[in-house]
Amino acid sequence: MNAFIAFFKKEMMESIRTYKFYILAVVFVLFGFMNPIIAKVMPDLLGSLLPDGMTITLSEPTALDAWGQFYKNGSQMGIVILVVMFSGIMANEFAKGTLVNILTKGMARPTVIFSKLAAASIQWTISYLLCIVITYGYTAYFWTMAGVENLFISLLGLWIFGELMISFVILGGILFRSLYGSLLFTGGLVVAMTILSIFPQTSSFNPVTLSTMNLALLTSGYEVSKFLSASLVTIVGMIISIFASVVVFNKKQI
Amino acid sequence: MDILQIDGISKQFGTNKVIDRLSFSVKEGSIFGFIGQNGAGKTTTMKMILGLLKIDQGEIKVCGEKVTYGQNKTNQMIGYLPDVPEFYNYMKPKEYLKLCGEITGIPRTELDNKISELLNLVGLIGANKKIGGFSRGMKQRLGIAQALLNEPKLLICDEPTSALDPIGRKEILDILERVKGKTTVIFSTHILSDVERICDEIAVLHDGKVALTGTIAQLKARHSQEGLQIEFLTLNDREHFLNCISTFEKINQIKETKMGLTLFSEEIHLLQAKVFECIMAEHILPTKIEVLEPSIEHLFMEVVK
Amino acid sequence: MDKLIEYLPILIPIIVLELGLMIAAIVHILRHKTYRIGNRTIWILVCFIQIIGPIAYFVFGRGDE
Numbered sequence: 001m002n003a004f005i006a007f008f009k010k011e012m013m014e015s016i017r018t019y020k021f022y023i024l025a026v027v028f029v030l031f032g033f034m035n036p037i038i039a040k041v042m043p044d045l046l047g048s049l050l051p052d053g054m055t056i057t058l059s060e061p062t063a064l065d066a067w068g069q070f071y072k073n074g075s076q077m078g079i080v081i082l083v084v085m086f087s088g089i090m091a092n093e094f095a096k097g098t099l100v101n102i103l104t105k106g107m108a109r110p111t112v113i114f115s116k117l118a119a120a121s122i123q124w125t126i127s128y129l130l131c132i133v134i135t136y137g138y139t140a141y142f143w144t145m146a147g148v149e150n151l152f153i154s155l156l157g158l159w160i161f162g163e164l165m166i167s168f169v170i171l172g173g174i175l176f177r178s179l180y181g182s183l184l185f186t187g188g189l190v191v192a193m194t195i196l197s198i199f200p201q202t203s204s205f206n207p208v209t210l211s212t213m214n215l216a217l218l219t220s221g222y223e224v225s226k227f228l229s230a231s232l233v234t235i236v237g238m239i240i241s242i243f244a245s246v247v248v249f250n251k252k253q254i
Numbered sequence: 255m256d257i258l259q260i261d262g263i264s265k266q267f268g269t270n271k272v273i274d275r276l277s278f279s280v281k282e283g284s285i286f287g288f289i290g291q292n293g294a295g296k297t298t299t300m301k302m303i304l305g306l307l308k309i310d311q312g313e314i315k316v317c318g319e320k321v322t323y324g325q326n327k328t329n330q331m332i333g334y335l336p337d338v339p340e341f342y343n344y345m346k347p348k349e350y351l352k353l354c355g356e357i358t359g360i361p362r363t364e365l366d367n368k369i370s371e372l373l374n375l376v377g378l379i380g381a382n383k384k385i386g387g388f389s390r391g392m393k394q395r396l397g398i399a400q401a402l403l404n405e406p407k408l409l410i411c412d413e414p415t416s417a418l419d420p421i422g423r424k425e426i427l428d429i430l431e432r433v434k435g436k437t438t439v440i441f442s443t444h445i446l447s448d449v450e451r452i453c454d455e456i457a458v459l460h461d462g463k464v465a466l467t468g469t470i471a472q473l474k475a476r477h478s479q480e481g482l483q484i485e486f487l488t489l490n491d492r493e494h495f496l497n498c499i500s501t502f503e504k505i506n507q508i509k510e511t512k513m514g515l516t517l518f519s520e521e522i523h524l525l526q527a528k529v530f531e532c533i534m535a536e537h538i539l540p541t542k543i544e545v546l547e548p549s550i551e552h553l554f555m556e557v558v559k
Numbered sequence: 560m561d562k563l564i565e566y567l568p569i570l571i572p573i574i575v576l577e578l579g580l581m582i583a584a585i586v587h588i589l590r591h592k593t594y595r596i597g598n599r600t601i602w603i604l605v606c607f608i609q610i611i612g613p614i615a616y617f618v619f620g621r622g623d624e
Binding site for chain 2: 002003005006007009010013014017018096097098100101102103104105106107108109250251253254
């Protein structure tokens with residue numbers, strides 16, 4: 001336990017001193033502000049871009065438009081930045097050989113993985129929560145939250161998806177020992193899951209559902225039970241990924 | 255008591271057999287020099303002792319306990335300094351040692367004292383900047399501090415002096431000599447003068463096996479052939495001297511150098527007498543006469559040839 | 560214009576954060592000589608590309624201290 005806490009502190013120090021945590025937090029805070037404002041100004045913006053004399057009727061923006069922006073930004077750019085930020089979490093240690101001293105100090109290898117996982121999760125959770133709080137605050141201020149259903153489950157879904165990405169990035173880093181290997185591994189898995197999602201009948205067990213069906217869930221356009229079963233599959237996938245990381249890392253020659 | 259026992263280990267990378275049934279042991283409290291050319295397998299052997307590489311065959315025991323690959327139990331008795339120690343560049347030395355101490359489970363109350371003590375030992379007590387800005391010598395010294403943190407029974411240093419300038423090397427050797435009483439030190443090197451300076455015992459690694467082992471005094475006594483080096487003012491003098499000395503039958507070997515000769519004999523005193531005799535007879539004024547002691551370098555060259 | 564004033568309380572933090580990130584990146588570039596890839600001119604230009612520019616610098620361009 002002492003080793004876990006010590007290494008966790010080291011990971012947090014690393015993220016702060018190499019600016020990773022700041023950047024992640026700033027990006028998500030920015031999204032937090034941008035989501036409602038973009039939803040708010042979009043009709044005006046479109047209106048002003050149209051040539052004179054031409055009119056289209058745009059419905060007044062609602063809270064759903066703000067959450068639509070939230071999921072678009074969060075599931076695309078947000079997840080990409082999360083993955084990029086943590087792509088070096090294992091790879092850099094291998095590339096630079098910094099783990100040699102740590103492991104020869106008698107630190108158990110699984111503890112390295114668990115403390116890295118915990119540190120990355122905390123940073124993801126804080127950034128994501130900041131984004132939610134800001135978007136929620138302004139959305140509630142501009143509009144009313146009436147008609148927005150299943151918000152909690154929908155938000156939780158994207159969070160779990162982020163956690164899955166963190167576990168992939170760690171496994172990729174251990175498998176390929178390089179930053180780009182880790183990125184390609186994670187990217188490849190996401191592409192594979194996205195291709196699978198072309199078939200609608202797979203959506204109830206495809207993790208990608210947690211980052212694509214969020215808005216539909218808010219309007220009850222997607223079934224909660226399907227979303228929950230996809231969440232369950234994602235959690236199982238994450239556990240398998242972490243387990244594989246431990247097994248492979250134990251066998252790795254350093 | 256033997257602190258480290260290596261018993262017939264082998265290691266192969268692909269088709270390349272790096273270590274071939276290697277055996278040796280290290281006594282407690284000594285400084286053990288592990289010598290070999292670049293690529294002889296010194297680092298590989300050390301990494302196997304640390305359980306960082308899989309052993310294909312044979313076994314290694316540290317303090318009587320068997321080393322198993324991937325597990326770090328025996329490592330709690332070992333301090334390791336890699337050839338190029340790598341640290342987290344964004345940390346300061348104190349923070350890094352604190353991390354190491356917490357990982358090893360040194361009680362918080364002792365840790366701070368321990369860290370200042372070690373930083374003092376390696377001369378980094380005033381270096382309160384990030385490790386990223388350290389020179390190689392400073393990193394090497396921090397590496398020793400890091401390795402000594404858990405009061406290891408065995409300190410393993412992989413080529414600690416190879417990449418350093420003469421001053422840096424001297425500092426490292428002085429530190430190793432200072433810790434001698436507290437812990438057993440194994441260090442690998444190909445710089446033979448370092449070995450002669452501080453080692454009690456050595457093993458020469460060649461072709462994956464131990465080619466030579468023993469204390470330095472033993473090894474020197476075993477190879478008792480001694481040499482005498484003479485240098486002359488002119489090549490003409492050398493010619494005359496050579497004519498005279500070649501009548502002496504106890505010479506084993508004569509080597510010509512640029513302006514002189516190196517003579518080898520098992521009876522160095524008789525040789526010396528004869529040399530002076532010739533110098534007097536031929537009226538030669540040599541610029542230098544030196545008795546060559548059997549050096550580790552000679553032994554090494556003989557073995558590795 | 561009325562609209563702009565209405566949105567000001569939410570626009571200000573966005574501008575502050577974006578500018579802050581950009582300035583932080585540029586200051587870091589100017590204070591360091593070595594980069595993992597690229598050179599100073601390229602990275603300064605990159606910093607002006609939306610928010611992704613400064614982020615790209617911190618992730619891919621920032622060299623070791």
